[in-house]
Amino acid sequence: MTAPRDLRYTKSHEWVRIDGDIATFGLSDYAQAELGDITYLELPEIGSNVTQSEPFGVVESVKAASDIYAPLDGEVVEINSAAVDAPDVVNSSPYDNAWLVKVRVSDPAQLETLMDPDTYDTFAEESAH
Amino acid sequence: MSGHETAGSDVKTPLYDRHVALGARMIPFAGWMMPVQYTGIIDEHRTVRTAAGLFDLGHMGQVTVDGPDAEKYLQAITTNDVSLLEPGGAQYSMLPNPNGGVIDDIFVYRDNCGSGYFVCINAANHDKDVAWMQEQRSAHPELDVTVEDISDKTGMIAIQGPRAVEIVQRLTDVDLTDGGRNSWMKATVAGVPLMLARTGYTGEDGFEFFLPIDRVGELWDALMAEGEKDGIRAIGLGARDTLRLEARMPLYGNELADDISPLEAGLGWAVKLDKGEFVGRAPIAAQKEAGIPRKTVGFKLVERGGSPRSHYEVQVDGRNVGFVTSGAMSPTFDENIGLAIVDADVAGVGKPLDIIVRGKAVKAVQVKMPFYRRSK
Numbered sequence: 001m002t003a004p005r006d007l008r009y010t011k012s013h014e015w016v017r018i019d020g021d022i023a024t025f026g027l028s029d030y031a032q033a034e035l036g037d038i039t040y041l042e043l044p045e046i047g048s049n050v051t052q053s054e055p056f057g058v059v060e061s062v063k064a065a066s067d068i069y070a071p072l073d074g075e076v077v078e079i080n081s082a083a084v085d086a087p088d089v090v091n092s093s094p095y096d097n098a099w100l101v102k103v104r105v106s107d108p109a110q111l112e113t114l115m116d117p118d119t120y121d122t123f124a125e126e127s128a129h
Numbered sequence: 130m131s132g133h134e135t136a137g138s139d140v141k142t143p144l145y146d147r148h149v150a151l152g153a154r155m156i157p158f159a160g161w162m163m164p165v166q167y168t169g170i171i172d173e174h175r176t177v178r179t180a181a182g183l184f185d186l187g188h189m190g191q192v193t194v195d196g197p198d199a200e201k202y203l204q205a206i207t208t209n210d211v212s213l214l215e216p217g218g219a220q221y222s223m224l225p226n227p228n229g230g231v232i233d234d235i236f237v238y239r240d241n242c243g244s245g246y247f248v249c250i251n252a253a254n255h256d257k258d259v260a261w262m263q264e265q266r267s268a269h270p271e272l273d274v275t276v277e278d279i280s281d282k283t284g285m286i287a288i289q290g291p292r293a294v295e296i297v298q299r300l301t302d303v304d305l306t307d308g309g310r311n312s313w314m315k316a317t318v319a320g321v322p323l324m325l326a327r328t329g330y331t332g333e334d335g336f337e338f339f340l341p342i343d344r345v346g347e348l349w350d351a352l353m354a355e356g357e358k359d360g361i362r363a364i365g366l367g368a369r370d371t372l373r374l375e376a377r378m379p380l381y382g383n384e385l386a387d388d389i390s391p392l393e394a395g396l397g398w399a400v401k402l403d404k405g406e407f408v409g410r411a412p413i414a415a416q417k418e419a420g421i422p423r424k425t426v427g428f429k430l431v432e433r434g435g436s437p438r439s440h441y442e443v444q445v446d447g448r449n450v451g452f453v454t455s456g457a458m459s460p461t462f463d464e465n466i467g468l469a470i471v472d473a474d475v476a477g478v479g480k481p482l483d484i485i486v487r488g489k490a491v492k493a494v495q496v497k498m499p500f501y502r503r504s505k
Contacts, residue, residue: 036154036367037171037457040435058487062170062458063367065487091169115241
Protein backbone atom coordinates (compact mmCIF):
# COMPACT_ATOMS: atom_id res chain seq x y z
CA MET A 1 0.00 0.00 0.00
CA THR A 2 1.47 3.41 -0.91
CA ALA A 3 1.31 5.99 1.84
CA PRO A 4 -1.73 8.29 1.66
CA ARG A 5 -0.84 11.59 0.01
CA ASP A 6 -2.38 13.87 2.63
CA LEU A 7 -0.28 12.61 5.56
CA ARG A 8 3.23 13.11 6.93
CA TYR A 9 5.37 10.34 8.40
CA THR A 10 8.08 9.56 10.96
CA LYS A 11 11.07 7.23 10.73
CA SER A 12 9.42 5.17 13.48
CA HIS A 13 6.43 4.60 11.14
CA GLU A 14 3.77 6.86 12.67
CA TRP A 15 1.61 9.07 10.46
CA VAL A 16 0.21 12.55 11.10
CA ARG A 17 -2.85 14.28 9.64
CA ILE A 18 -3.00 18.05 10.18
CA ASP A 19 -6.29 19.91 10.46
CA GLY A 20 -5.73 23.48 11.68
CA ASP A 21 -3.89 23.21 14.99
CA ILE A 22 -5.09 19.63 15.58
CA ALA A 23 -2.87 16.71 14.55
CA THR A 24 -4.08 13.12 14.37
CA PHE A 25 -1.50 10.36 14.92
CA GLY A 26 -1.60 6.76 13.76
CA LEU A 27 0.57 3.83 12.72
CA SER A 28 1.50 3.28 9.09
CA ASP A 29 0.54 0.29 7.02
CA TYR A 30 4.18 -0.74 7.07
CA ALA A 31 4.15 -0.64 10.89
CA GLN A 32 1.03 -2.78 11.23
CA ALA A 33 2.32 -5.34 8.74
CA GLU A 34 5.66 -5.46 10.53
CA LEU A 35 3.98 -5.91 13.94
CA GLY A 36 1.54 -8.59 12.79
CA ASP A 37 -1.72 -9.32 14.62
CA ILE A 38 -2.25 -6.42 17.02
CA THR A 39 -3.74 -7.41 20.36
CA TYR A 40 -3.37 -4.41 22.67
CA LEU A 41 -3.09 -0.62 22.60
CA GLU A 42 -2.12 1.64 25.45
CA LEU A 43 -2.82 5.34 24.83
CA PRO A 44 -2.20 8.44 26.97
CA GLU A 45 -4.82 10.26 29.04
CA ILE A 46 -6.69 13.18 27.53
CA GLY A 47 -4.96 16.35 28.71
CA SER A 48 -1.50 14.82 28.90
CA ASN A 49 1.39 16.24 26.90
CA VAL A 50 3.36 14.34 24.30
CA THR A 51 6.83 15.20 23.05
CA GLN A 52 8.21 14.69 19.57
CA SER A 53 10.21 11.44 19.23
CA GLU A 54 9.26 10.34 22.76
CA PRO A 55 6.99 7.32 23.40
CA PHE A 56 3.34 8.23 24.04
CA GLY A 57 1.78 4.80 23.84
CA VAL A 58 2.37 1.10 23.43
CA VAL A 59 1.22 -1.32 20.76
CA GLU A 60 1.37 -5.05 21.30
CA SER A 61 1.13 -7.82 18.75
CA VAL A 62 1.16 -11.56 19.38
CA LYS A 63 4.93 -11.38 18.89
CA ALA A 64 6.08 -8.30 20.80
CA ALA A 65 5.39 -5.00 22.56
CA SER A 66 6.57 -1.76 20.92
CA ASP A 67 6.50 1.90 21.87
CA ILE A 68 4.61 4.40 19.73
CA TYR A 69 6.48 7.68 19.29
CA ALA A 70 4.94 11.13 19.08
CA PRO A 71 5.55 12.76 15.71
CA LEU A 72 5.00 16.25 17.20
CA ASP A 73 4.77 18.07 20.55
CA GLY A 74 1.30 18.76 21.81
CA GLU A 75 -1.56 18.15 24.24
CA VAL A 76 -3.81 15.12 23.83
CA VAL A 77 -7.41 16.24 23.20
CA GLU A 78 -9.00 12.98 22.10
CA ILE A 79 -8.16 9.27 22.06
CA ASN A 80 -9.65 6.54 19.91
CA SER A 81 -11.23 4.32 22.57
CA ALA A 82 -12.83 2.14 19.89
CA ALA A 83 -9.34 1.17 18.75
CA VAL A 84 -8.33 0.43 22.36
CA ASP A 85 -11.33 -1.89 22.66
CA ALA A 86 -10.68 -3.62 19.31
CA PRO A 87 -6.99 -3.13 18.52
CA ASP A 88 -7.05 -5.34 15.41
CA VAL A 89 -8.50 -2.31 13.63
CA VAL A 90 -4.87 -1.14 13.38
CA ASN A 91 -4.28 -4.10 11.05
CA SER A 92 -7.44 -3.67 9.01
CA SER A 93 -7.62 0.11 8.71
CA PRO A 94 -4.34 1.73 9.74
CA TYR A 95 -5.00 5.12 8.08
CA ASP A 96 -8.69 5.56 8.82
CA ASN A 97 -10.51 3.77 11.63
CA ALA A 98 -7.28 3.17 13.56
CA TRP A 99 -6.29 6.76 14.23
CA LEU A 100 -4.87 6.73 17.77
CA VAL A 101 -4.90 10.21 19.30
CA LYS A 102 -5.69 13.82 18.41
CA VAL A 103 -3.26 16.38 19.69
CA ARG A 104 -3.31 20.19 19.87
CA VAL A 105 0.01 21.01 18.24
CA SER A 106 2.28 23.33 20.23
CA ASP A 107 5.11 23.72 17.71
CA PRO A 108 3.89 23.69 14.08
CA ALA A 109 7.49 24.20 12.85
CA GLN A 110 8.16 20.55 13.80
CA LEU A 111 6.04 19.52 10.79
CA GLU A 112 9.03 20.35 8.60
CA THR A 113 10.97 17.49 10.21
CA LEU A 114 8.48 14.84 9.01
CA MET A 115 8.61 12.91 5.75
CA ASP A 116 6.30 13.48 2.82
CA PRO A 117 4.54 10.40 1.33
CA ASP A 118 7.08 9.82 -1.46
CA THR A 119 10.02 10.04 0.89
CA TYR A 120 8.26 7.74 3.33
CA ASP A 121 7.42 5.16 0.66
CA THR A 122 11.09 4.99 -0.26
CA PHE A 123 12.08 4.84 3.39
CA ALA A 124 9.61 2.00 4.15
CA GLU A 125 10.73 0.14 1.06
CA GLU A 126 14.35 0.31 2.25
CA SER A 127 13.36 -0.68 5.79
CA ALA A 128 11.80 -3.83 4.40
CA HIS A 129 15.17 -5.10 3.11
CA MET B 130 27.62 -26.17 4.85
CA SER B 131 26.68 -28.75 2.30
CA GLY B 132 23.16 -28.83 0.99
CA HIS B 133 22.38 -25.31 2.12
CA GLU B 134 22.56 -21.90 0.58
CA THR B 135 23.37 -18.92 2.76
CA ALA B 136 21.70 -15.49 2.96
CA GLY B 137 24.32 -13.20 4.43
CA SER B 138 25.51 -15.15 7.44
CA ASP B 139 22.18 -16.91 7.86
CA VAL B 140 21.52 -20.28 6.26
CA LYS B 141 18.55 -20.85 3.98
CA THR B 142 16.58 -24.08 4.09
CA PRO B 143 15.67 -25.76 0.78
CA LEU B 144 12.20 -24.22 1.15
CA TYR B 145 13.35 -20.61 1.34
CA ASP B 146 12.06 -19.60 -2.10
CA ARG B 147 8.71 -21.25 -1.43
CA HIS B 148 8.31 -19.25 1.78
CA VAL B 149 9.08 -16.01 -0.02
CA ALA B 150 6.62 -16.90 -2.79
CA LEU B 151 3.96 -17.51 -0.11
CA GLY B 152 4.56 -14.00 1.20
CA ALA B 153 6.33 -15.06 4.39
CA ARG B 154 8.10 -12.59 6.62
CA MET B 155 11.57 -14.10 6.90
CA ILE B 156 13.64 -13.53 10.02
CA PRO B 157 17.06 -14.66 11.20
CA PHE B 158 16.63 -17.38 13.83
CA ALA B 159 19.47 -19.39 15.36
CA GLY B 160 21.62 -18.77 12.31
CA TRP B 161 18.86 -19.58 9.81
CA MET B 162 16.49 -17.52 7.70
CA MET B 163 13.09 -18.81 8.75
CA PRO B 164 9.46 -17.81 8.12
CA VAL B 165 8.00 -16.20 11.25
CA GLN B 166 4.58 -15.77 9.66
CA TYR B 167 2.75 -15.95 6.33
CA THR B 168 -0.81 -14.66 6.68
CA GLY B 169 -0.62 -13.85 10.40
CA ILE B 170 0.07 -15.71 13.63
CA ILE B 171 -3.56 -15.88 14.82
CA ASP B 172 -4.85 -17.15 11.48
CA GLU B 173 -2.07 -19.72 11.17
CA HIS B 174 -2.53 -20.85 14.77
CA ARG B 175 -6.25 -21.45 14.22
CA THR B 176 -5.54 -23.29 10.96
CA VAL B 177 -3.48 -25.85 12.90
CA ARG B 178 -6.19 -26.20 15.58
CA THR B 179 -8.97 -26.71 13.02
CA ALA B 180 -7.41 -28.14 9.82
CA ALA B 181 -3.72 -28.76 9.16
CA GLY B 182 -0.49 -26.83 9.04
CA LEU B 183 2.83 -27.49 7.38
CA PHE B 184 6.06 -26.43 9.10
CA ASP B 185 9.56 -26.07 7.68
CA LEU B 186 11.81 -27.34 10.46
CA GLY B 187 14.99 -27.31 8.41
CA HIS B 188 16.75 -25.42 11.19
CA MET B 189 16.46 -28.31 13.66
CA GLY B 190 19.48 -30.55 14.21
CA GLN B 191 19.75 -34.32 14.00
CA VAL B 192 22.35 -36.67 15.44
CA THR B 193 22.58 -40.44 15.03
CA VAL B 194 23.84 -42.60 17.88
CA ASP B 195 24.81 -46.09 16.79
CA GLY B 196 26.75 -49.13 17.90
CA PRO B 197 26.37 -51.89 20.50
CA ASP B 198 26.64 -49.43 23.41
CA ALA B 199 24.36 -46.75 22.01
CA GLU B 200 21.78 -47.33 24.75
CA LYS B 201 24.38 -47.18 27.54
CA TYR B 202 25.79 -43.97 26.10
CA LEU B 203 22.37 -42.32 25.87
CA GLN B 204 21.51 -43.47 29.40
CA ALA B 205 24.61 -41.65 30.64
CA ILE B 206 23.87 -38.32 28.95
CA THR B 207 20.06 -38.02 29.08
CA THR B 208 17.47 -37.70 31.86
CA ASN B 209 14.81 -40.13 30.62
CA ASP B 210 15.16 -43.93 30.68
CA VAL B 211 16.20 -45.01 27.19
CA SER B 212 15.76 -48.69 28.15
CA LEU B 213 12.00 -48.05 28.28
CA LEU B 214 12.03 -46.93 24.66
CA GLU B 215 10.63 -49.66 22.41
CA PRO B 216 12.01 -50.20 18.91
CA GLY B 217 10.03 -47.89 16.64
CA GLY B 218 9.27 -45.45 19.44
CA ALA B 219 10.06 -41.88 20.42
CA GLN B 220 10.89 -40.43 23.83
CA TYR B 221 11.07 -36.86 25.08
CA SER B 222 14.24 -36.32 27.09
CA MET B 223 16.84 -33.78 28.12
CA LEU B 224 20.61 -33.42 28.02
CA PRO B 225 21.40 -32.34 31.58
CA ASN B 226 24.56 -30.53 32.58
CA PRO B 227 26.74 -31.62 35.52
CA ASN B 228 25.11 -29.01 37.77
CA GLY B 229 21.62 -30.38 37.19
CA GLY B 230 20.60 -27.69 34.69
CA VAL B 231 19.67 -28.40 31.10
CA ILE B 232 21.85 -28.18 27.98
CA ASP B 233 18.92 -28.91 25.66
CA ASP B 234 15.66 -30.77 25.45
CA ILE B 235 15.58 -33.47 22.81
CA PHE B 236 13.59 -36.25 21.22
CA VAL B 237 15.19 -39.69 21.05
CA TYR B 238 13.89 -42.05 18.36
CA ARG B 239 14.75 -45.76 18.40
CA ASP B 240 15.14 -47.64 15.14
CA ASN B 241 12.94 -50.66 14.52
CA CYS B 242 15.88 -52.97 13.96
CA GLY B 243 19.50 -52.82 15.05
CA SER B 244 20.89 -50.74 17.88
CA GLY B 245 20.55 -47.28 16.33
CA TYR B 246 19.01 -44.16 17.79
CA PHE B 247 18.19 -40.84 16.18
CA VAL B 248 18.23 -37.68 18.26
CA CYS B 249 16.51 -34.43 17.29
CA ILE B 250 18.01 -31.29 18.86
CA ASN B 251 17.17 -27.59 18.87
CA ALA B 252 18.66 -25.31 16.23
CA ALA B 253 19.75 -22.71 18.78
CA ASN B 254 21.70 -25.37 20.70
CA HIS B 255 23.02 -27.35 17.75
CA ASP B 256 26.72 -26.53 18.08
CA LYS B 257 26.96 -26.90 21.85
CA ASP B 258 24.88 -30.11 21.84
CA VAL B 259 27.05 -31.76 19.21
CA ALA B 260 30.26 -30.65 20.97
CA TRP B 261 28.90 -31.96 24.29
CA MET B 262 27.77 -35.28 22.81
CA GLN B 263 31.20 -35.79 21.21
CA GLU B 264 32.95 -34.80 24.42
CA GLN B 265 30.86 -37.30 26.38
CA ARG B 266 31.63 -40.01 23.82
CA SER B 267 35.36 -39.35 24.30
CA ALA B 268 34.84 -39.42 28.07
CA HIS B 269 33.54 -42.98 27.74
CA PRO B 270 36.24 -44.77 25.69
CA GLU B 271 34.93 -48.11 27.00
CA LEU B 272 31.67 -47.64 25.06
CA ASP B 273 31.44 -48.87 21.47
CA VAL B 274 29.32 -46.08 20.03
CA THR B 275 29.43 -43.67 17.12
CA VAL B 276 27.86 -40.21 17.30
CA GLU B 277 27.32 -38.45 14.00
CA ASP B 278 25.84 -35.03 13.30
CA ILE B 279 23.69 -35.52 10.20
CA SER B 280 21.93 -32.12 10.34
CA ASP B 281 23.48 -30.92 7.06
CA LYS B 282 22.03 -33.73 5.00
CA THR B 283 18.73 -34.11 6.86
CA GLY B 284 15.59 -32.16 6.09
CA MET B 285 12.67 -31.87 8.50
CA ILE B 286 9.02 -30.98 7.87
CA ALA B 287 6.07 -31.29 10.26
CA ILE B 288 2.39 -31.61 9.44
CA GLN B 289 0.10 -30.99 12.40
CA GLY B 290 -3.62 -30.62 12.97
CA PRO B 291 -6.86 -32.62 13.01
CA ARG B 292 -6.63 -33.26 9.23
CA ALA B 293 -2.94 -34.20 9.23
CA VAL B 294 -3.28 -37.97 9.54
CA GLU B 295 -5.88 -38.17 6.77
CA ILE B 296 -3.77 -36.09 4.41
CA VAL B 297 -0.65 -38.17 4.96
CA GLN B 298 -2.62 -41.43 4.75
CA ARG B 299 -3.66 -40.54 1.22
CA LEU B 300 0.01 -40.28 0.27
CA THR B 301 1.38 -43.49 1.80
CA ASP B 302 0.77 -47.25 1.85
CA VAL B 303 1.72 -47.48 5.52
CA ASP B 304 -1.36 -47.90 7.71
CA LEU B 305 -1.35 -44.89 10.02
CA THR B 306 -4.41 -45.86 12.03
CA ASP B 307 -2.46 -48.24 14.26
CA GLY B 308 0.56 -45.99 14.72
CA GLY B 309 0.14 -44.39 18.11
CA ARG B 310 1.61 -41.23 19.59
CA ASN B 311 5.42 -41.28 19.63
CA SER B 312 5.82 -43.96 16.95
CA TRP B 313 8.80 -43.90 14.63
CA MET B 314 8.95 -45.79 11.35
CA LYS B 315 10.33 -45.95 7.87
CA ALA B 316 7.79 -44.95 5.27
CA THR B 317 7.40 -43.64 1.76
CA VAL B 318 5.20 -40.56 1.53
CA ALA B 319 4.39 -39.15 -1.92
CA GLY B 320 7.19 -41.28 -3.32
CA VAL B 321 9.74 -39.85 -0.91
CA PRO B 322 11.51 -42.32 1.41
CA LEU B 323 11.67 -40.91 4.92
CA MET B 324 11.45 -41.49 8.64
CA LEU B 325 8.02 -40.70 9.98
CA ALA B 326 7.55 -39.74 13.63
CA ARG B 327 4.16 -39.26 15.24
CA THR B 328 5.45 -36.37 17.31
CA GLY B 329 5.05 -32.64 17.24
CA TYR B 330 5.14 -29.33 19.03
CA THR B 331 1.60 -28.05 18.72
CA GLY B 332 -0.71 -30.17 20.90
CA GLU B 333 -2.34 -31.61 17.77
CA ASP B 334 -1.99 -35.03 16.15
CA GLY B 335 0.40 -35.17 13.24
CA PHE B 336 3.84 -36.10 12.06
CA GLU B 337 7.39 -34.94 11.82
CA PHE B 338 9.25 -36.19 8.76
CA PHE B 339 13.01 -36.61 8.52
CA LEU B 340 14.31 -37.04 5.00
CA PRO B 341 17.22 -36.47 2.65
CA ILE B 342 17.63 -32.75 2.26
CA ASP B 343 17.39 -32.86 -1.54
CA ARG B 344 13.86 -34.32 -1.34
CA VAL B 345 12.39 -31.71 1.02
CA GLY B 346 10.92 -29.47 -1.70
CA GLU B 347 9.22 -32.43 -3.37
CA LEU B 348 7.58 -33.60 -0.12
CA TRP B 349 6.49 -30.07 0.82
CA ASP B 350 4.84 -29.57 -2.58
CA ALA B 351 3.07 -32.94 -2.40
CA LEU B 352 1.69 -32.29 1.10
CA MET B 353 0.56 -28.79 0.14
CA ALA B 354 -1.21 -30.08 -2.98
CA GLU B 355 -2.81 -33.06 -1.26
CA GLY B 356 -3.91 -31.00 1.74
CA GLU B 357 -5.39 -28.15 -0.26
CA LYS B 358 -8.97 -29.39 -0.01
CA ASP B 359 -8.45 -29.90 3.74
CA GLY B 360 -7.40 -26.29 4.17
CA ILE B 361 -3.70 -26.93 4.78
CA ARG B 362 -1.50 -23.85 5.13
CA ALA B 363 2.16 -23.11 5.74
CA ILE B 364 2.77 -22.14 9.38
CA GLY B 365 5.57 -19.92 10.65
CA LEU B 366 7.63 -19.88 13.83
CA GLY B 367 5.29 -17.30 15.41
CA ALA B 368 2.31 -19.66 15.48
CA ARG B 369 4.58 -22.57 16.34
CA ASP B 370 5.41 -20.70 19.53
CA THR B 371 1.81 -19.89 20.51
CA LEU B 372 0.71 -23.46 19.68
CA ARG B 373 3.37 -25.05 21.85
CA LEU B 374 2.66 -22.57 24.67
CA GLU B 375 -1.03 -23.51 24.77
CA ALA B 376 0.00 -27.17 24.86
CA ARG B 377 2.46 -26.30 27.67
CA MET B 378 5.46 -27.62 25.78
CA PRO B 379 8.73 -26.09 26.94
CA LEU B 380 10.96 -23.93 24.76
CA TYR B 381 14.66 -24.02 25.48
CA GLY B 382 15.84 -20.54 26.46
CA ASN B 383 12.43 -19.85 28.02
CA GLU B 384 11.23 -22.66 30.31
CA LEU B 385 14.56 -24.45 30.10
CA ALA B 386 18.05 -23.11 30.68
CA ASP B 387 21.40 -24.18 32.06
CA ASP B 388 20.39 -22.77 35.45
CA ILE B 389 16.87 -24.23 35.63
CA SER B 390 16.55 -27.86 36.70
CA PRO B 391 14.17 -30.22 34.87
CA LEU B 392 12.21 -30.51 38.13
CA GLU B 393 11.80 -26.75 38.40
CA ALA B 394 10.68 -26.73 34.76
CA GLY B 395 7.95 -29.22 35.67
CA LEU B 396 9.51 -31.96 33.54
CA GLY B 397 10.14 -34.46 36.33
CA TRP B 398 8.14 -37.01 34.33
CA ALA B 399 11.05 -37.11 31.86
CA VAL B 400 13.68 -37.58 34.59
CA LYS B 401 14.25 -41.16 35.77
CA LEU B 402 16.47 -40.96 38.82
CA ASP B 403 16.27 -44.73 39.36
CA LYS B 404 17.74 -45.68 35.97
CA GLY B 405 21.34 -45.52 37.17
CA GLU B 406 24.05 -42.91 37.00
CA PHE B 407 23.80 -40.06 34.49
CA VAL B 408 25.21 -36.56 34.07
CA GLY B 409 23.66 -34.23 36.63
CA ARG B 410 21.85 -37.02 38.49
CA ALA B 411 23.30 -36.17 41.91
CA PRO B 412 22.28 -32.48 42.00
CA ILE B 413 18.83 -33.26 40.57
CA ALA B 414 18.29 -36.04 43.14
CA ALA B 415 19.51 -33.73 45.92
CA GLN B 416 17.04 -31.07 44.81
CA LYS B 417 14.19 -33.55 44.83
CA GLU B 418 15.20 -34.70 48.32
CA ALA B 419 15.49 -31.17 49.72
CA GLY B 420 12.33 -29.87 48.05
CA ILE B 421 12.12 -28.16 44.68
CA PRO B 422 12.69 -24.44 45.35
CA ARG B 423 10.91 -23.04 42.27
CA LYS B 424 7.99 -24.28 40.21
CA THR B 425 6.85 -23.62 36.68
CA VAL B 426 3.22 -22.56 36.75
CA GLY B 427 0.61 -21.62 34.20
CA PHE B 428 -1.40 -18.42 34.59
CA LYS B 429 -3.85 -16.19 32.81
CA LEU B 430 -4.27 -12.46 33.19
CA VAL B 431 -7.55 -11.42 34.76
CA GLU B 432 -7.34 -7.74 33.86
CA ARG B 433 -6.21 -5.69 30.88
CA GLY B 434 -2.71 -4.33 30.68
CA GLY B 435 -0.93 -5.97 27.78
CA SER B 436 0.48 -9.44 27.26
CA PRO B 437 2.91 -11.27 29.52
CA ARG B 438 6.34 -11.70 27.93
CA SER B 439 9.42 -13.72 28.65
CA HIS B 440 11.46 -12.29 31.59
CA TYR B 441 8.73 -10.01 32.94
CA GLU B 442 8.92 -9.93 36.73
CA VAL B 443 6.34 -11.78 38.82
CA GLN B 444 5.32 -10.50 42.26
CA VAL B 445 3.06 -11.50 45.13
CA ASP B 446 2.19 -8.77 47.66
CA GLY B 447 4.88 -6.55 46.12
CA ARG B 448 7.58 -9.18 46.62
CA ASN B 449 9.58 -10.57 43.69
CA VAL B 450 8.76 -14.28 43.38
CA GLY B 451 10.06 -15.12 39.91
CA PHE B 452 9.68 -14.32 36.24
CA VAL B 453 7.59 -15.10 33.19
CA THR B 454 9.20 -17.70 30.93
CA SER B 455 6.68 -17.48 28.04
CA GLY B 456 3.51 -15.54 27.46
CA ALA B 457 1.15 -14.49 24.71
CA MET B 458 -2.36 -13.59 23.78
CA SER B 459 -3.73 -17.10 23.21
CA PRO B 460 -5.32 -17.33 19.76
CA THR B 461 -7.47 -20.29 20.88
CA PHE B 462 -8.86 -18.72 24.05
CA ASP B 463 -8.50 -15.01 23.31
CA GLU B 464 -6.93 -14.58 26.73
CA ASN B 465 -3.45 -13.63 27.86
CA ILE B 466 -1.75 -16.78 29.09
CA GLY B 467 1.74 -17.56 30.25
CA LEU B 468 4.18 -19.75 32.08
CA ALA B 469 6.29 -18.47 34.95
CA ILE B 470 8.94 -19.91 37.22
CA VAL B 471 8.12 -18.86 40.77
CA ASP B 472 9.06 -19.60 44.38
CA ALA B 473 7.41 -22.88 45.36
CA ASP B 474 5.47 -21.32 48.25
CA VAL B 475 3.38 -19.10 45.95
CA ALA B 476 2.64 -21.84 43.39
CA GLY B 477 -0.81 -23.37 43.22
CA VAL B 478 -3.80 -23.47 40.89
CA GLY B 479 -6.17 -20.65 41.83
CA LYS B 480 -3.52 -18.61 43.63
CA PRO B 481 -2.87 -15.04 42.45
CA LEU B 482 0.23 -13.56 40.83
CA ASP B 483 1.03 -10.03 39.71
CA ILE B 484 2.75 -9.79 36.35
CA ILE B 485 4.79 -6.59 36.05
CA VAL B 486 4.06 -5.14 32.62
CA ARG B 487 5.97 -1.90 31.91
CA GLY B 488 6.25 -1.15 35.62
CA LYS B 489 2.59 -1.83 36.40
CA ALA B 490 1.22 -4.86 38.25
CA VAL B 491 -1.35 -6.73 36.16
CA LYS B 492 -3.41 -9.31 38.06
CA ALA B 493 -3.13 -12.97 37.08
CA VAL B 494 -4.44 -16.24 38.45
CA GLN B 495 -2.72 -19.61 38.24
CA VAL B 496 -4.57 -22.14 36.10
CA LYS B 497 -4.35 -25.83 35.28
CA MET B 498 -2.01 -26.91 32.53
CA PRO B 499 -1.92 -27.60 29.70
CA PHE B 500 -4.01 -24.61 28.63
CA TYR B 501 -5.09 -26.61 25.58
CA ARG B 502 -5.69 -30.32 25.19
CA ARG B 503 -7.14 -31.70 21.97
CA SER B 504 -10.44 -33.51 22.27
CA LYS B 505 -9.37 -36.83 20.71
